[in-house]
Amino acid sequence: MEALDIIFQQYQKNPRVTTDTRQITTGDIFIALKGGNFDGNNFAKKALEMGAALAVVDDRSIEGDGIVYVENGLFALQELARMYRRTLKIPFIGLTGTNGKTTTKELIVAVLSSKYKVAATKGNLNNQIGVPLTILSIPSDAQVAVIELGANHPLDIDELTSIAMPDLGLITNVGMAHLEGFGSFEGVKRTKGELYDFINSVNGTIFLNTDNSYLVQMAQERKVASTVAYGMSKMGVEILTKDIDHPFLRMRVDKGEMEGITLETQLVGDYNADNVLAAVTIGLHFRISVDHIKKALNEYTPTNNRSQLMRTSKNLVIVDCYNANPTSMEAAISNFTKFNVGSKIAILGDMLELGEASASEHVKIVNLAEQLGVENLLLVGPEFVSVAGSTSAILFTNSNELIEYLKANPIENSLVLVKGSRGIKLENALSLL
Structure with a gap:
């Protein structure tokens, strides 16, 4: 039997995977990863002693019961996530962007959770390690998944979409960030646009902020077939005045299904308006009532020093x-x-x-x-x-x-x-x- 089949069989028995021996519980799968300053292979025996069912290593000098050899620990983690992802027949929303990813993700989760059991990225576990760990943590009874995809270099989103396989996608915006890795603003747009490429390849749907000319151009260039448009102009949004008594973002919507509704949040900053509207639009797409959307947005409180x-x-x-x-x-x-x-x-x-x-x-x-x-x-x-x-x-x-x-x-x-x-x-x- 191939190593990945052995690992997947154990995962189906006890769906817990970790790369950190400090988080080991009985029956877990420990996957050893290597970085510039650490080698998880050195902790494989400890993981087994702590109760792990399997320790996945790429160092053949390690021997013993419960040891499974693979060519590359990170690749094994990612492929295990792909194997599990293919068994999940629920909507997957892939989310990326230069700014506002995590806040937008949390707002979407707040709205969707008013009706569905939602699985989502915890914190900012949005990279080549975090995304597969997130997918492997999704319970079998989840009804929708919201996966944040981060990028610092070209083809990062291409790699992450091959793991998460989203059928719905949202790019919050594109801007000047991580230029050391991307090389230029054009590099940022190409990499973020890899999400649109994947969504298009599976005949999925993107949520498109039509106020953002960069995103509109990126979608047009890729001939994205299915879009759900949103934005302040399209939805007739007026941002209400802030003062010491009303410091949070408040906005009135005058068009569409939310016409006549005033949305009150506990977010600071007009720049969060687009993030709120993305959550509203996805909520409406999933047939969540206006009252539930309004309540979820009002009750969401930001954390982690964001807004x-x-x-x-x-x-x-x-x-x-x-x-x-x-x-x-x-x-x-x-x-x-x-x-x-x-x-x-x-x-x-x-x-x-x-x-x-x-x-x-x-x-x-x-x-x-x-x-x-x-x-x-x-x-x-x-x-x-x-x-x-x-x-x-x-x-x-x-x-x-x-x-x-x-x-x-x-x-x-x-x-x-x-x-x-x-x-x-x-x-x-x-x-x-």
Whole structure:
């Protein structure tokens, strides 16, 4: 019997797969993966001692009962996921994009869960390891799956769609991110467009934001046969004014099935409007009632430092420091300046992985902040420091310097935006705000 058949037979008996011995329970399948700083093969015997039924390894020097040899642990994990995916006869929604993937995924899950048993990507397990683990964690009684697909390099989405095999697809947007891996904005569009390619190949359906000219062009170039359109223009959306009493995104819909409905969320930022409308559109596609959609969106609370609003004892803080790129940074600053409040302070951290475009993109953000009238600006990170020039901003090379400044100069009675790439660790300063 082939190794993968042995592994799949065990999976059908006990559908639990892990790559981490710290998560082992009796009967699990442990698959050893290798990385730059670790070799899971070294933990195979420990996994068996802890109760794993099988330890899948690609090191033939490891011997013993319960050891299964494969040529490549990662490939075995991915192929096992494909084998299981082919047994699931439920709708699979594949989701990618430069910004808003995780928030959009969570909104979609919130809406669909009002009627169906939904399986979805946990956190941001959206890469070559996370996607197969997500699929292998889907219970057999799930009614719909929502799979987030991340990408840093060309053909990443092509690889992930071959594992997840979605029949419904959504690209939230395309923008300037991970340029070190993609090489250019055109590279971003080609890679994200691989989702449309796959959906088209299986005669599936894409949800298309027709306000986004890039996405419309990408769909037209690929001659996508089946689309469900959405967008602020198509749905007649008006974003309602924000103030200190109404800081969250609120929007009125004046066209289509949601006509006359006001959607209230607990999300910060007008840039989340498209994410909300994507969830609305998918909900309607799955025949979920308007009332249930409205309720689900209203009750969803963001986590993980994404579009969160914190009312502290001293300030109102917009926390959006999970990730940052030029597109999301511009949207965050623009939204921040629309708040009708008194004192406003923006704390911005470097945008990472921009390659040769990094300096020019950081200059653009500094200029944008000045153009939009951000008077109190704190910039954190070597990229911002190197390009800030004659700006009136206060500069810090890292978050530790920022923390020391905030201890000596506490911020009070202000609206504070905290936005930057995760590697800058701005979240370490939140307790001082």
